[in-house]
Every structure is written in structure tokens, then in C-alpha cells.
Amino acid sequence: MGQAQSHHPIKGAGLGLKRELLPQIQAAYGTSLTAHLDFVEIAPENWIGAGGKYAKQLAWFTERYPIVCHGLCLSLGGPDPLNEDFLRQVKQFLDQHQIPLYTEHLSYCSDGGYLYDLLPIPFTEEAVHHVARRIRRTQEILERRIAVENASFYVASPIAEMDEASFIRAVLQEADCDLHLDINNIYVNSVNFGFDPHAFLREMPGERIVYAHIAGHDHETEDLIIDTHGQDVIDPVWQLLREAYELFGVFPTLLERDTNIPPLADAMHEVNKIAGLQAAQQGIARQQPADAVSRKRASA
Amino acid sequence: MSGADTDLPLFQQYQLAFTAHIRHPRLHARPEGVPAKRMRVYNEIVFNNLQSAVGACYPVLQRVLGKRAWQALLRRFFAEHQANSPFFRDIPKAFLAFLPQVETLPPYAVSLAHYEWVELAIASADTVTPMLTAEGDLVQGIPIVAPALAVLAYDYPVQKISVRFKPRQALAEPVHLLVFRNQQDEVKFVEMNAMTARLLELLQPGELTGLAALQQLGMEMGHADSTSLITFGAALLEDLRQQDIVWGVAV
Structure with a gap:
């Protein structure tokens, strides 16, 4: 599985494929507008079917x-039996496409x-074992490593x-799976629960990061952010992404925009910004080949 | 869903209490130690998400019921229904399956809901187009109808229902509607008579020649003069081809 991972064709900057944006991307294909769109993500x-x-x-x-397939309903932390019929359909879908x-x-x-919504798992020992067991089973059925995302919650x-x-x-660690790092979720939770997002970022296992998300959100009150993916990405979140690249090296990163969908040009402006940060970091890395920014391989 | 199963690990008891409250806040208190303000965020976003997923499929039903009744209906659906599909397009289908048990709905509601849902179902149906030739003799050959197609009969004039027109009683004769996806992937509705509807039902499996289907139809209708029926039927089949309902002849 590690071998397949290293030949990962997902790289650069991507955009979540919302139905509203589909015809616009098709119309702009091959033009300078979508020049930095390297991949797309679907649920x-x-x-x-x-x-x-x-x-x-x-x-x-x-x-x-x-x-990239980014699932919403597998319910890795849920009390029901893992939906293995669904996972077999996912497997077939991943293979087919x-x-x-x-x-x-x-x-x-x-x-x-x-x-049909993302609810928080209580952070307990028993929950760790439960979720890890289900991730392992998922990887078994899909015959590949998966990455799991740090979620936002309230x-x-x-x-x-x-x-x-x-x-x-x-x-x-218990599941031996990869990390899908959601930069915006770190920020959302840091405001919702009053912690330091930079310290949190440094606690993430960088060697497992294969993919990242960035997004905007709705700041409801001073201490509450609702993770709507409905606004432009704010500067502190861009700063966290830059910091993550500095700490762990560049990984493929996608802009999520799920509500209040802007015209494609506005979304691409942010995708281009991701690409710019990646290029800048890779430029630094090239100048300092011995630097610790080169990504470590996931331990087998 | 009650969250009272003490055989479960503590974190699962908590999770079930959490969702029981989201589904039915009046019946189930939020878990102890959870701030009301934060809990409310989940109460709202989960229900609102479901509401938009269902609402997008049923714009007419929503309007004829009115805002208050619609909200109450969705609340009940959310509280009582156990959705078993992870696919989002199955949410409206689950809602449709739930409706017949609601006693307080107007009599046309289930028919109207089905009519609204079927558009989504036909638009997204995963079909295979059989080998066919677009030209070809529709009487001697086997006509191939649009693969995503449903022949429907409703006891209420569902296609006419609106805020201004809410039928009081069922029709004397059901209305026959054909819904299908044309070769441009657009969903079309066509009102038709009972005979055409029956002919399409006969043709849908793609097994009968046009002639065999028309003869069968003549028999069912007790027609003595099959010659005139076949002359008439040949013209009807051509008309169906013009409308992109019949796509051609099997090869």
C-alpha cells in the first residue's frame, strides 16, 4: 500500500466539485482561468449510481x-455497524474511475x-479503539490506505x-492510516474551544499528512464559528496553511466551498493562492535541499 | 435511539443521547454537561440540512401545505424515520415512503409527492441503452423506448396542483402521465391516454415487436378490427419516435 501512496497522482491545488461550478469549469477548461486547477474532489x-x-x-x-473522493456518510465514529455494502460500492467506484x-x-x-451531518465523537479511549477498528476494516475492504480528516465541531x-x-x-497510530489535515477546522475549533491553533498544528503527525483542505466559515459570535464553507478564506487560516507547509512540506490542498458559491473566477483566485504558497514553499525547499522540510515517508 | 442502553460503552450512550436530542428536542433532553447554546447549533444545522435536501425535491407540496404544516411534517419525519441509505438522493425517496403513514395530509399529497420525486428519480436513473438503430420499422422491429422511463397513473391531476388548485376529490378516471429522459438527458412529462400508456408498458421490456404489442393491445381492448388498429398504431409509434420517447429499433 505504501508503494501506491508514493506514486500518488494527486498533487498541487484543487477545488471541491459543486454542481453550481461544474458547467463553469467545463467552459473554462484549457483557459488561463483554470491553469492552476490540478485536481477536483467529489463526495x-x-x-x-x-x-x-x-x-x-x-x-x-x-x-x-x-x-479525490471525500466521503461524508461512512460514520467512522458511529454506533451502527460499519456499512460494508456501501464500502464495497465505494471500492467499485474508486476502481472504475x-x-x-x-x-x-x-x-x-x-x-x-x-x-447526513458530521457529529462529534467524544475523545475517549474506547472511542479511539472503536474508530481505529473501523478504519482498519475500511482499509481492508477498499484494499488501500485511507486518510481521515480532523473535523470541526461546536x-x-x-x-x-x-x-x-x-x-x-x-x-x-492505532488504525495506521493517513491524515487528511483540514486547516480551516483547526482554526474553527481553536476559536470554538479557545486553544492555540499553531500549537495544535505542531502536534499533528506530519509524516501521515497526504492531503489538506482549506475553507472559509461564518464567524457567528466572538467565540463561535460555524463551519459553513461559505465565505472567503481568512488570513489567519492562510497563515496556518503556510505554517503547515513550512513544518511538514507541501501536500496537495483543496479549496472547499459548499454554500454561497461564488463565480468560478473568485474560487480560482483562492485555488491560485494555494498554488502560490506551494510554489513559494517548494522554492525555499529547493534552495535548502538539506532542510528538514522534505517530507518524511509514512512509517510502514 | 433512546440512549438508555447501558450495555453500550459510555461514549456511545452519549452519542445516542446527543442524536436523540437532535431528532426530538422536546422528548429527549440534551446530554448532561452540554451547553444549551452550542447544542442548539446542531439542532439547527442538522434539521436545516435535511430540510433543504427534502425541500429541493418537493417545491409544490411544500407550497400547497404551507410553511407551518411543512415544517411540522419534516420534524416528524426527522424524529421518526430511520434513513438507511448513505446516498443523498435517497433522502427524498425515504420521505416519500414515510408520507402514507401521516393521517393529516390532504388526500392528493402522496400522489403529488410521487409526481415530484419521480422527476429526480428519472433524471438520475443509472440506465443502459440497448443497441438500436434510430431509423427502422417500428411495426416489424422491436421498438426501444427511452431507458429511463416510467408510465404513471394518478388518481389526482397532480400536474395541475398548485396553491390555487387543490383538488377536493379524486378523478373519475386516473390521469396517465409518462415521464422519461430524452437523448439530451432532459426529463420530460407527457400526458397521454390509457391506450398509449398501455402500449408503452408493453414496449418497455424491449421484447415485443411493434406489431406484437399492437395485437396484444387490440386483444386487451376487445378490438375486432386489428387492421385499423395497426394502421393507427404505426402512426402512434412514429409520433412517439418524434417525441424522443421511442429511440429506435433493436438491432
């Missing part, structure tokens, strides 16, 4: 762009039925036995 829950115009749109993109990367959230979204569970960073590290 398998929206595209598996969809025929008609949806199947044709998907085919258009798979022929032209590397694709030659999608190299599948990521999911460190959250749950079911309680005997699906709630309620700190009163039964937590550890902090979020410790929980993430423990799960990744």
Missing part, C-alpha cells in the same frame, strides 16, 4: 482531472439511521478523556 455519496447527465459530467471530469484517494471524517453521522463532549490532538494521534 461519493453524490455520484455513486448516478446516471444520465450526472454520469456524463463525471466522465468528463475523470477524463481530464485526477479525482481510477480514483487514488478516499478520505473520511473523524466524526459520526448515524444513530440507527443516517442524519460541542466539547463532557466525557472526554483527552484533547482533540491526542485523540487524532491515537486513532491514526
Whole structure:
């Protein structure tokens, strides 16, 4: 599995494929507007088994762009049995469209039925084992490593036995899976729970990072951010991304925009900014080849 | 869902109490130690997400029921329904399956909801187009109809229902509607008579020649004069081809 990982065709800067943006990307294909769009990301829950115009749109993109699958409903932290039938459909979908990367959230979204939203897992020892076991089973069925994303949330569970960073590290290590680092979620949680996002970033296991997200959000009150992916990315989040590249090296990074969708040119402005930060960091890395920024391989 | 199962690990008891409250805040208190203000964020975003997923599929039903009744209906759906599909397009389908158990709805509501849902179902149906030739004799050959197609009969004039027109009683004869996806992947609705609807049902499996289907239709209708039916039927099949309902003849 480690071998496949090192030949990862997902690189550079990407954009979440929202239906509203689809025709605009198709129209701008091959123009300077999309010159820095290296890959796109889709939710398998929206595209598996969809025929008609949806199947044709998907085919258009798979022929032209590397694709990342970012799942929403696997419920890795959920109390229900893991939906293995669904995972087999995901496997078939990944194989059929030659999608190299599948990521999911460190959250749950079911309680005997699906709630279709990302809910927080209490950070306890038992939860670590539960989630890690389900990630391992997922990797078994998909026959590949997956990456899991640090989630944003609004309620700190009163039964937590550890902090979020410790929980993430423990799960990744026990599951032996990769990290999908969501830069915006670090910032959102740092405001919602009053911690230092820079310190949190440094606690992340850099050698496991294969992919990152960046996004905007809605700042509701002084101590509450709602993670809407509906605004421009704010400067402190850009700064965190820059810092992450400095600490861990460059990894493929995607702009998420899920509500209040702007025209493609505005979204591409932020995708280009990701590409700019990556190029700048790689420029520094080239000038200092012995520097510690070169990425470490995931330990086997 | 009650969260009272003490055999479960503590974190799962907490998770189930958390979602029980989200689903039915009046019936289940939020877990102890959770601040009300933060809990409310989940109460709102989870329900709002579901509301937009369902609402997008049922614009007419939503308007004819009115805002208050619609909200109450969705609340009940959210509290009572156990969705078993991870696919987002199955949310409206689950809502449709839930509706018949609601006693307080107007009599046309389930038919209207089905009519609204079927557009989504036909738009996204994952179909395979059989080998066909677009030209070809529709009487002697086997006509191939649009692969994403449904022949529907409703007891209410669902295609006419609006805030201004809420039918009081069922139709004397059901209305026959054809919904299909054309070769440009657009979903089209066509109102038709019972005979055309039956002909399309006969053709849909792609096994009968046009002639065999028309003969079968004649038999079912008790038509003595099959010659005139076949002359008429040949013209009808051509018309269906013009409308992109029949795509050609099997090869």
C-alpha cells in the first residue's frame, strides 16, 4: 500500500466539485482561468449510481482531472455497524474511475439511521479503539490506505478523556492510516474551544499528512464559528496553511466551498493562492535541499 | 435511539443521547454537561440540512401545505424515520415512503409527492441503452423506448396542483402521465391516454415487436378490427419516435 501512496497522482491545488461550478469549469477548461486547477474532489455519496447527465459530467471530469473522493456518510465514529455494502460500492467506484484517494471524517453521522451531518465523537479511549477498528476494516475492504480528516465541531463532549490532538494521534497510530489535515477546522475549533491553533498544528503527525483542505466559515459570535464553507478564506487560516507547509512540506490542498458559491473566477483566485504558497514553499525547499522540510515517508 | 442502553460503552450512550436530542428536542433532553447554546447549533444545522435536501425535491407540496404544516411534517419525519441509505438522493425517496403513514395530509399529497420525486428519480436513473438503430420499422422491429422511463397513473391531476388548485376529490378516471429522459438527458412529462400508456408498458421490456404489442393491445381492448388498429398504431409509434420517447429499433 505504501508503494501506491508514493506514486500518488494527486498533487498541487484543487477545488471541491459543486454542481453550481461544474458547467463553469467545463467552459473554462484549457483557459488561463483554470491553469492552476490540478485536481477536483467529489463526495461519493453524490455520484455513486448516478446516471444520465450526472454520469456524463463525471466522465468528463475523470477524463481530464485526477479525482479525490471525500466521503461524508461512512460514520467512522458511529454506533451502527460499519456499512460494508456501501464500502464495497465505494471500492467499485474508486476502481472504475481510477480514483487514488478516499478520505473520511473523524466524526459520526448515524444513530440507527443516517442524519447526513458530521457529529462529534467524544475523545475517549474506547472511542479511539472503536474508530481505529473501523478504519482498519475500511482499509481492508477498499484494499488501500485511507486518510481521515480532523473535523470541526461546536460541542466539547463532557466525557472526554483527552484533547482533540491526542485523540487524532491515537486513532491514526492505532488504525495506521493517513491524515487528511483540514486547516480551516483547526482554526474553527481553536476559536470554538479557545486553544492555540499553531500549537495544535505542531502536534499533528506530519509524516501521515497526504492531503489538506482549506475553507472559509461564518464567524457567528466572538467565540463561535460555524463551519459553513461559505465565505472567503481568512488570513489567519492562510497563515496556518503556510505554517503547515513550512513544518511538514507541501501536500496537495483543496479549496472547499459548499454554500454561497461564488463565480468560478473568485474560487480560482483562492485555488491560485494555494498554488502560490506551494510554489513559494517548494522554492525555499529547493534552495535548502538539506532542510528538514522534505517530507518524511509514512512509517510502514 | 433512546440512549438508555447501558450495555453500550459510555461514549456511545452519549452519542445516542446527543442524536436523540437532535431528532426530538422536546422528548429527549440534551446530554448532561452540554451547553444549551452550542447544542442548539446542531439542532439547527442538522434539521436545516435535511430540510433543504427534502425541500429541493418537493417545491409544490411544500407550497400547497404551507410553511407551518411543512415544517411540522419534516420534524416528524426527522424524529421518526430511520434513513438507511448513505446516498443523498435517497433522502427524498425515504420521505416519500414515510408520507402514507401521516393521517393529516390532504388526500392528493402522496400522489403529488410521487409526481415530484419521480422527476429526480428519472433524471438520475443509472440506465443502459440497448443497441438500436434510430431509423427502422417500428411495426416489424422491436421498438426501444427511452431507458429511463416510467408510465404513471394518478388518481389526482397532480400536474395541475398548485396553491390555487387543490383538488377536493379524486378523478373519475386516473390521469396517465409518462415521464422519461430524452437523448439530451432532459426529463420530460407527457400526458397521454390509457391506450398509449398501455402500449408503452408493453414496449418497455424491449421484447415485443411493434406489431406484437399492437395485437396484444387490440386483444386487451376487445378490438375486432386489428387492421385499423395497426394502421393507427404505426402512426402512434412514429409520433412517439418524434417525441424522443421511442429511440429506435433493436438491432
